[in-house]
Amino acid sequence: MTYKRRQFLRDLSLGGSSLAMAPFLHSLRVHAEGDEAAFPKRFVFVVKSSGIDKFNLVPDGLTNHFVDEKSGQKLGNRSRREGALMDVPLMKHKLPEKLAALEKFKDQMTIIQSLSGVGFRGNHTKGFGTLSLHDSENIAIAPTLDCLLGQHLSTGPYPMYGMAMNGRLLEPGWKPEDSYCYPNLSAYGAAKPVAYQGSPRKAFLELFSAAVESPQQLKKKIALNGNLMDFLGKDARRVEKQLSGDDKERFAQYLESFDALRKIEEKKAGMTDQVRKHAPKLTDRYDSEVPSARIESHFEIASAALITGLTNVITLRPDTLGVKYSELGLSNSVHALGHLQENKASNGWTGHQARMEVEKLHLKQIAKMAKKFAGIPEGNGSMLDNTMIVYMSCSSGDHHCAGHDWPFILLGGMGSKLRMGRYLEYPKYGAEGHRTTGNLYLSLMQAAGMKTGATFGQPDANLKHLNVTGPLAELMA
Structure with a gap:
């Protein structure tokens, strides 16, 4: 055989x-x-807004440096207590309530706390700086981690693919986006931001049209795209002769975008059987404006796109500050919840509890995705062994993102290139042994087989006294 x-x-x-x-x-x-x-390596970045609380990520039995030693109250972003490096196996500790949905994946999960990303601005978000680690909140000035990984790993039609609840971080009268949007997260380079799809239905039709179109329709689409390029090519040569300098370069990029679309359709047509086999079922849920329903649909589409091989990198933006999780009984927006602290939300929860329940909603979908990947054999393991799901926030560990404590939850594997099943907590910002988000990103890139420099992103001038080069030694296998 x-x-x-x-x-x-x-x-x-x-x-x-x-x-x-x-x-x-x-x-x-x-x-x-x-x-x-x-085996193909894959990444899923789930980037929520308003920070991820740190104090309720600490496994039972470990010292919690993010709460007051006497009162047990949550400490602020820069107020965490001093402590040495913690590198502890998760299997010896019960996970906190927030991570209960991931209990069965404990040996394939690593929690990382107290990495910093300081030196680039952002009040409620680091914007493009979240994944590029540059001072780049609203304008892309450097390629982002997800795009770099996508260009390195993906052989399918899309180097990376993004889906978002909305493109605007904070707006009154919020409602989910129903088309393309720009959440200011991903970019292929300076002034090259990535558009995310907001509508699950449109994402389905864009990615899995082969599942609903006849062979004749697909053939016609390819022919039309080819004819369009032939038509453009004849006119392009005439127009190009009349241009010079920057105008000529911009015109070339304009034409390249049409050619890229044609190549995408050609690649998708060649994957028709795979697409039809793994495409999710198009349901009315894809039109729902309920946040949890839209998040579930985005995760479902993302899983199918990775399984099919349409892309190897997905970035999901599950919420923005304007989102109201009415299905949780909350009339407060995510932005309002970030300011409540111990005060009560509309349903009687404290602000901290409400934020935790929102994060649990996301983590439930991550667990569902991981279960699906774990059920797909690859060699002696599963697809999950070669996929890394990263749960993080564009706002580090707090609603207002100073960036001194940036928590990450990693789930999956990179072909045994990373040490999973750990709780890693680094010394606080500025202390000996402290490490940065740049060190983590280098770890992920090297685990994916990329050649890297000693640093990634913009250096932190306040950490010149520390060695913050290279990957995280404690994470690398």
């Missing part, structure tokens, strides 16, 4: 469809050859 599969792959790779079917063929080839290290 193995011989026949290999012979089939050699024969098929000689055909004209090999480029379009590259993601699927690569997966088959790896299985046939039994090369564990060559």
Whole structure:
């Protein structure tokens, strides 16, 4: 059977469809050859707004440096207590209530606390700086981590794909976006922001049109795209001769965008069988404006896109500050909840409890995604062993993002390149042994097989006395 599969792959790779079917063929080839290290690597970045509370991420039995030692009250962003590096196996400790949905994945999860990302501005968000680590809240000035990983890993139509609740962080009269939006999170480079899809239905039709279109419709679409490029090509040569300098460069980028769209459609057409096999079911939930329903739909579409090989990197923006989780009995917006602290929300919860319940809603979907990936065999393990889900916030560990304590939850694996099943808490900002988000991003990039420099992003001038180069040694296997 193995011989026949290999012979089939050699024969098929000689055909004209090999480029379009590259993601699927690569997966088959790896299985046939039994090369564990060559399995596709994938990332999912789930970037929430308003921070992720740190004090309720500490496993039972460990010293909680994020609460007052006597009163047990939550401390502020820069007020965490002193403490040495903590590197503890999660299997020896009960997870906190907030992470209960991830209990069965304890050996494949690592909680990281007290990394910093300081030196780039942001009041309620670091914007593009969240994933580029530059002073880049509203305008992209450097490529972001997800786009860099996507360009390195993805062989499908999309280097990375993003879905968001909304493009505007804070607005009155909030409602979910029903088309493309710009949440200011991802960019391929300076002035090259990535548009996210807000509508689950439109994301489904964009990614999985092969599941609902006939072969004739798909063929016609490819032909039309090809004819459009031929038409543009003739006119383009005439127009290009009349341009110079920046105008000529901008015109070239304009034409490249059309060519990129054509290539996307060609690749998707070559993956029709895979798309039809793994496409989610289009339901009325995809039109719901209830936050939890939209989040569930985005996760469902993201899972299918990764399984199919349409992309290897997904970034999800589950909420913005204007979102109101009415299904939790809350009339307060996410922004309002961030200011409540111990005061009561509309349903009687404290601000801290309400924020935790929102995070639990996200983590439930992460657990559902992980379960799906864990059920898909890859070699001697599963798809989850080669996928890293990263839960984080654009606002570090608090509603107002100073960035001195940035928590991350990692779930999955990178082919055993990272040490999972750990609780890692680094010394507080400025103390000996403190590390940064840049060190974490280097770890993820190196685990994905990328060559990196010694640092990532904009350096923190206040940490010149510390060695903050290279990946996190405690995370690397």
